[in-house]
Amino acid sequence: GAVVSQHPSRVICKSGTSVKIECRSLDFQATTMFWYRQFPKQSLMLMATSNEGSKATYEQGVEKDKFLINHASLTLSTLTVTSAHPEDSSFYICSAQEPAMGQFFGPGTRLTVL
Amino acid sequence: LAKTTQPISMDSYEGQEVNITCSHNNIATNDYITWYQQFPSQGPRFIIQGYKTKVTNEVASLFIPADRKSSTLSLPRVSLSDTAVYYCLVASYNTDKLIFGTGTRLQVFP
Numbered sequence: 084g085a086v087v088s089q090h091p092s093r094v095i096c097k098s099g100t101s102v103k104i105e106c107r108s109l110d111f112q113a114t115t116m117f118w119y120r121q122f123p124k125q126s127l128m129l130m131a132t133s134n135e136g137s138k139a140t141y142e143q144g145v146e147k148d149k150f151l152i153n154h155a156s157l158t159l160s161t162l163t164v165t166s167a168h169p170e171d172s173s174f175y176i177c178s179a180q181e182p183a184m185g186q187f188f189g190p191g192t193r194l195t196v197l
Numbered sequence: 198l199a200k201t202t203q204p205i206s207m208d209s210y211e212g213q214e215v216n217i218t219c220s221h222n223n224i225a226t227n228d229y230i231t232w233y234q235q236f237p238s239q240g241p242r243f244i245i246q247g248y249k250t251k252v253t254n255e256v257a258s259l260f261i262p263a264d265r266k267s268s269t270l271s272l273p274r275v276s277l278s279d280t281a282v283y284y285c286l287v288a289s290y291n292t293d294k295l296i297f298g299t300g301t302r303l304q305v306f307p
Binding site for chain 1: 229231233238239240241242243246284294295296297298299300
């Protein structure tokens, strides 16, 4: 149990385009999901907290208009990187809060912006 | 949120026991301690979680002293496949966001 999936696993896009990443909790409902970004050889950096049915809470320094988060159901949160640029290239990881067991992470999405 | 401090890296050989200690001096009463393992280009994987004393599962043990200001992850008889980054995190159960520290990069040699 407590499986979290992400789609796509990797994406390559041109500069200026928008990319949507999905995070799903497969066997539990998650009112809260989190989005992280990880650059090579660095730790995970929390970007935002996604709450089902309400606006996401962004960490300091993360542009909410750049990284749009939608948590429309108890099993799905999406992160859209708008007008992506090469500096947005990174590994994006989501996690979902399982009520009785804690946080579980997705496998990550590798974004490369050309 | 409690800040954690871990060694940046550790080396070991196959078959040895590895102990990674994490300091969390500002841990709050309702905080739990959780350890995750991360391989390159993968999401973190839950290893073990505890509140006090000792917790053991099929892959690791977690030792937490009475003052809870530190914790030690113990990996018995490591293999090459245990080469990874190990993160210690402290947060309130079921409510808090997780703030990752540097983690400990464990390298296991044959």
